[in-house]
Amino acid sequence: MLEKKIALLTSVTFNNIGNGFIDLGAEAALMKALPLNAELFKVSSNANFAATMGQMFMLKENPIINWLWVHTMQRAAKKLHDRSYKTVKTQNIFSMASMVKCDYFIIPGCD
Numbered sequence: 507m508l509e510k511k512i513a514l515l516t517s518v519t520f521n522n523i524g525n526g527f528i529d530l531g532a533e534a535a536l537m538k539a540l541p542l543n544a545e546l547f548k549v550s551s552n553a554n555f556a557a558t559m560g561q562m563f564m565l566k567e568n569p570i571i572n573w574l575w576v577h578t579m580q581r582a583a584k585k586l587h588d589r590s591y592k593t594v595k596t597q598n599i600f601s602m603a604s605m606v607k608c609d610y611f612i613i614p615g616c617d
Contacts, residue, residue, distance in 0.1 A: 510544045512536065513608040517615075518555045521567075532614035549606055 514533060517525035529548075536546055 508543075510541070510610065511608040512540065512544055512546050512610045512612060513606045514546060514548050515611065515613045516548050516550050516552075518552055520552075528614050528616060532612065536612065547608075549611075 514529075514536060516529045519526040519529070533546070533548070540546060
């Protein structure tokens with residue numbers, strides 16, 4: 507039987523530690539479920555996330571701007587934070603995921 511190549515897309519953990527738990531759980535579950543002739547490899551989305559954020563990413567993660575954001579907009583910050591990421595233009599970037607040759611591509615997550 508031919509070896510199956512399974513890619514696991516891992517997410518961004520430096521701004522959401524919960525993604526790491528999802529990724530590790532998905533990897534552990536797949537390792538238990540896959541047959542011995544399967545190859546599991548990870549494809550990270552960290553580079554894609556950072557590249558798409560560009561200069562906006564530097565502003566949002568800057569400690570001074572973050573402090574001003576949190577302390578002056580505390581009431582509205584939760585509502586605006588997720589929406590502000592949607593205003594950032596996606597740039598034309600190199601994506602490892604587009605170069606992956608695999609039989610299955612697993613994208614773990616939760617609803």
